[in-house]
Amino acid sequence: MPDASVAQLLGVTHSTVWSWRRELGIPSWKRQKGADQAGRRTQAKPFNQLVAQLSDQASVAVDVSHAPGGRRYGPGVRETSRDRQWTQDEIALLGTMTDAQAARRIGGISPGTVQKKRQSLGIPPATPAHRPWTxxxxxxxxxxxxxxxxxxxxxxxxxxxxxxxxxxxxxxxxxxxxxxxxxxxxxxxxxxxxxxxxxxxxxxxxxxxxxxxxxxLRIPAARPRDSWRNEDIALLGTMPDADVAQQLGVKPHVVTRKRHVLGIASTRPQHVWTDEQIALLGTMPDAEIAKRLGLSNTAVHKKRNQLGIARAHHAWADDELLLLGTMSDASVARLVGVCIKSVNNLRRRLGIPSAKAKGIKRKSQAVRRAKSDKMAAPVQRPMKLAA
Structure with missing residues (x-):
């Protein structure tokens, strides 16, 4: 009979019967049945012998103690030598809290490992997994x-x-x-x-x-409550917004928005523009000025627009023009030191297709060439055999 039927007959788990059967070298019921149908019955021990041996409590105790592994655990089942060594303090935690909580308390093990150890010692769970319905x-x-x-x-x-x-x-x-x-x-x-x-x-x-x-009922949703405490607000402006967000457990943009609403200045020092730095605006691209001054492109762009200074157009060299269409506009912009929009506008004005469009065109041309070659190839008709 199947392992499940034997397990139900003896009152043990399915995996325990499987371990005992493997220990005795008895093939499964399904394999024996298939061998009978195919006429290839193996010379294995009869399955009834396993049932008779399992009925004997002495043999059961011996087989259980030598069972290799065993995925399901029950009272009296010995764990394998590969398992970790449990201390008395760790064993004392079993059953006093959930397996997940015990795993976190011990550290370095999974809740499944805790469950297996608890079940091997016959310790009931802290909270029953199933509560019967009345x-x-x-x-x-x-x-x-x-x-x-x-x-x-x-x-x-x-x-x-x-x-x-x-x-x-x-x-x-x-x-x-x-x-x-x-x-x-x-x-x-x-x-x-x-x-x-x-x-x-x-x-x-x-x-x-x-x-x-x-x-x-067409009732708008309630606005989220302002959960900012006085001690939370006191942190604004004393450290970067990212640090405040990490300390409060919120996103950085939430801290930034709250600081702007309250009119609290940022801890980041404001750049003081000198006359020499202002004189550079409009003489070269914003990206070059930002790189030279150690600022962001946005900061240079805002300062130039604030003073009403027109941006400088990049003087494209011949070797830079040769890059257009050979790679993406973003890659060309990074190499030349200009914005992507400038590269895109210049390439379109010169009538140069993008690198992606060139790749698609080459692929379509290859497909059309393959189709034409296939159509031009002579058709080989099968030869008719003489009657």
Whole structure:
């Protein structure tokens, strides 16, 4: 019989039977059945011998102690020598918290490793993975909405929905809105004043249901609350926005926007333009000035526009013009030291196709050439055999 049937008969796990069978050198039931049908039965021990040996408690104890590995663990199953050495303090944590929490507390191991060790010692989990449903809870499925019942019985909405679908119970809305949530004036007054998630937690509905109801009534969403504390605001302007964002656990642009709203200056020192630096504006491209002064292209561009100075046009050399169309405009711009738009405008004005367009054209020409060669090739017709 299959390993699963033997496991169910003896009250052990499927992997344990598999380990015992492999230890005794007995092929699987499926392989023996296939050998019988093909007439190639191997000279293996009968499968009933395994059942008889497993029925003997003494032999079971010996086989279990020598079982190679074993993916499933139970009380009395010895772990392999490849497993890590557990200390008494680490073993004391098993069963007192979830396997994931114990794995994080110990460090360097996965929750699966903790689960295997706990099950090998016969220690029950801290929180049972399955909580049985009482008859009273099952009777309310479909009478109340899944969210209301979830809040009432202390389960998640997904768990209630899964149980109701498993039993084939239609939802309260499918039953002609029998038992569906009745929106009171107090509940409707909350819409738009609090986030949908908070309203759902108060009235016992999901955030999606609350959002759909609010949108049907054309009520705008509530603005997110300003969660900035006084000590958080005190950090603005004392360090770079990136450091403040990392310390508060938010994005850098959130810190920058809040600092701009409050009118707090940045910690980055403002560049003081000298007369010599201003005299350079308009005499060469902004990229060259920015590279010479150690500034960004945007800073040079803003200062030049602020003073009303026209930008200088780059004097293209012959070797630079030869680069147009041989590579992307961005690559040419980086090599020459100008913006991509200048390269693109000059290339179009000179009627030079882009490198990508040249590649597509060459590919299409090759395809057309291959088709013409195929059509021009003589057709070889099969020779007819004489009767």
């Amino acid at each position: 008859p009273g809870q099952i009777a309310r499925l479909g009478v109340l909405s899944d969210a209301e019942l979830a809040q009432l019985v202390g389960r998640s909405t997904r768990a209630v929905n899964h149980m109701r679908n498993k039993l084939g119970v239609p939802s309260a809305r499918e039953q002609g809105h029998v038992g569906a949530h009745m929106w009171t004036r107090e509940h409707l007054a909350m819409l738009g004043t609090l986030p949908d998630r908070e309203v759902g937690a108060l009235v016992g509905l999901s955030a999606y249901t609350v959002r759909q109801k609010r949108r049907s």
